[in-house]
Amino acid sequence: MSYDPIPPQVRSRLKNLRLTSRRAAGGNGIGLHNSHSRGAGLEFAQYRPYEPGDELRQIDWKLFARSDRFFVREAERESPLAAWILLDASASMSQTDAARPGWSRLDAAKGLAVCxxxxxxRQGDRFGWMGLGSGLGNGGLRVLPPAGGGRQRDRLLLDLYPLAASGQFPETTQLAPLWARIGKQDLVVVLSDCFDPACLDLMQRLAIAGREVLAIQILTAEERDFPFQGGYRFQDPETGKELLGDGPALRADFLRRFGEAQRALNAQLDAVGIRHTDYVLDQALDAPLRRLFGAHDATEYA
Structure with missing residues (x-):
C-alpha cells in the first residue's frame, strides 16, 4: 500500500508516545493500560529489530550469534482496550487555508487517524474507525470494526485514501449502530472541527454513557489568526450561506466571537470529563498527540 499520510519525521517521533486509557488503567489517571501489547512478558509473540532505548535483556543473543544482527523478543500481555477513531467527514472538513496550501482539515484527520x-x-491493541458524514451513504456511517495487525492498518488506508468530505454530520437518529458497537471499556478518539452541534452531542452522550472520549479539534490557521486583508466573500461549506465583508473590519469581532465559542466548547467537554486538545493546520501532525499521550515529553514541533 503506497498511500501513507504520515510524514517520515512524524513517524519517527511516534515511538515516544503511548495510547493511554484511564479506565483500562483502573481509573487512576493517565497512564499506560495493561495492554495486549508486545513487550517484556511471558508468552512469546515475535521478534523485531532492536531500537535505541530497548532493554539489553530483551535482546536474543543466540539469534544475534546466528544473524549478526540485534533482535528483541516481544511477548503479549492481555488487555481490554480497543481504540475507536471517529472521523468527521462532513463538508466543513474540506476547508484549507493559505498557511499550508493543499492541506485540508480532512487531510489532517486522515493523518491523525493513521497515527x-x-x-x-505498536502496543498490540485493536483499533477500528467510523467515518461520519451524510455524503458517505449507508446512513452517514462507514465502519471498520476493531481488529489488530498489519491487515487492519491496510484496510484503514484503503478506506481513507478515497474519502472525501461532503454533506453534513449525521443526526442523532442515524447514529444508532454506533452505540451497539462501542463497548464500555473502549477508547474513543474524535477527529472533527467540532462546529456541528450534533458532533458535540455525540461526544457528550458517549461520555455520559461511560465511554472514555478524547477530542482533537481541527482548525485552520485562518480561524486562529483571521489574517484577511481587503474584501472577501465568506461561505459556509455545509449550508452555502455567505457573508460579504472587509477583512480588517471584521477581524476583532470575529476573533472575539471565535474565542468565546472555543471557551464554551471546552467548558462543555470538561463538564463531562472529555480530554481534548486542538490541531491547527500549520502545526506538526503529532502536536495534538503529544499533548494527549506524551505527558512526559513536553517538546513541541512546528
Whole structure:
C-alpha cells in the first residue's frame, strides 16, 4: 500500500508516545493500560529489530550469534482496550487555508487517524474507525470494526485514501449502530472541527454513557489568526450561506466571537470529563498527540 499520510519525521517521533486509557488503567489517571501489547512478558509473540532505548535483556543473543544482527523478543500481555477513531467527514472538513496550501482539515484527520492506528498496533491493541458524514451513504456511517495487525492498518488506508468530505454530520437518529458497537471499556478518539452541534452531542452522550472520549479539534490557521486583508466573500461549506465583508473590519469581532465559542466548547467537554486538545493546520501532525499521550515529553514541533 503506497498511500501513507504520515510524514517520515512524524513517524519517527511516534515511538515516544503511548495510547493511554484511564479506565483500562483502573481509573487512576493517565497512564499506560495493561495492554495486549508486545513487550517484556511471558508468552512469546515475535521478534523485531532492536531500537535505541530497548532493554539489553530483551535482546536474543543466540539469534544475534546466528544473524549478526540485534533482535528483541516481544511477548503479549492481555488487555481490554480497543481504540475507536471517529472521523468527521462532513463538508466543513474540506476547508484549507493559505498557511499550508493543499492541506485540508480532512487531510489532517486522515493523518491523525493513521497515527493513532500506528500507536495501537505498536502496543498490540485493536483499533477500528467510523467515518461520519451524510455524503458517505449507508446512513452517514462507514465502519471498520476493531481488529489488530498489519491487515487492519491496510484496510484503514484503503478506506481513507478515497474519502472525501461532503454533506453534513449525521443526526442523532442515524447514529444508532454506533452505540451497539462501542463497548464500555473502549477508547474513543474524535477527529472533527467540532462546529456541528450534533458532533458535540455525540461526544457528550458517549461520555455520559461511560465511554472514555478524547477530542482533537481541527482548525485552520485562518480561524486562529483571521489574517484577511481587503474584501472577501465568506461561505459556509455545509449550508452555502455567505457573508460579504472587509477583512480588517471584521477581524476583532470575529476573533472575539471565535474565542468565546472555543471557551464554551471546552467548558462543555470538561463538564463531562472529555480530554481534548486542538490541531491547527500549520502545526506538526503529532502536536495534538503529544499533548494527549506524551505527558512526559513536553517538546513541541512546528
Amino acid at each position: 493513532i492506528a500506528e500507536l495501537a498496533l
